[in-house]
Amino acid sequence: MQVRDVRKAFGDFHVLNGLNLEFANDAITTVLGPSGTGKSVLIKHLVGLLEPDGGEVLIFGKDIWRISEHERYELRKRFGVLFQDGALFGSMNIYDNVAFPLRKHTDLAETEIEEIVMERLIEVGLEAALTKNPSEISGGMRKRAGFARALVMNPEIVLFDEPDSGLDPVRTSLLCDLILQMHERHKGTYLVVTHDIRSARKVSDYVGLIWKGKVVHYGEAEEAFASRDPFVRQFLAGDSAGPLGMD
C-alpha cells in the first residue's frame, strides 16, 4: 500500500500537498499529525472514497484510479476499516453488525457465518453482548464491535481512524493491546491514525508524521521516538515549544 505524490484540494483549500508514504507490509504504521492536517482525508483516499487531484494511490501494486469501478469494489473487500465511532448500524444488534459483511459479500451458510462471527466476538470480548444494540453498549464496546466487524472478512489491510478518540486512558490502552493481539494473530498491514502519542508508542512498528499535507518524517517507531530532530521531538513529546506553531 502506497501513496505517491498525492494532492487534494477542496476549492482553494489544499489539504494534501504531494503526500508520499509507503506502508510496510505486515506491520503496524501509525500516522500522527495535528488536527485538520489531512489524516482522515488520507484514509478516504486509501479506501477509494476520495479521488486525488494528482498522484497515485497504489493498493497491492495497482493504482486504484486506473482500474474499473468493479475492480475497486472488489479491492475494498480486502480492506477492514474501523471508523471513529465504530460506524455500526444502529438498527442491528452487535451480532448482525459483525455478520453483515459476510452476508453481503460471501455465499457462506448461516452456520459458517455464525462460527466466524462468534470467533471474532470472543476475540474482542463481546460474546455476552451480541444481542445488544449499539446504543445499549459503551463507546469502548462499540469500537471493539467495529473492530470485530472490520476483521470478519480476513482483510489484508486494516485502517483505524482515531481508534482512541473518546476513550479514557485505560480503555485506550486496552484497545491498543487488542490491536497488537489481533495483528499478531491475523497479520496484515495496519494503519492507525491517531493524535495520541501514547497509543502510537504502544502499537507502532513504523511512524509517519504528517504536517500541512505532507509527510515530514517516516521511519521505524523506535528511531522516531529517539529522534533528535526538533520537529519530530516536539511532535512526539507533545511540547508547545519548538518549530510547530498553531498556524
Ligand SMILES: Nc1ncnc2c1ncn2[C@@H]1O[C@H](COP(=O)(O)OP(=O)(O)OP(=O)(O)O)[C@@H](O)[C@H]1O
Ligand atoms: N469533503 C470535504 N470538503 C471540504 N473540506 C474538507 C472535506 N474533507 C476534509 N476537509 C478539510 O480538510 C482538512 C483536513 O481534514 P481531515 O479530517 O483529514 O483532518 P485530520 O487530520 O483527520 O484532523 P483531525 O485529527 O482533527 O481529525 C480539514 O480542514 C477539513 O475541513
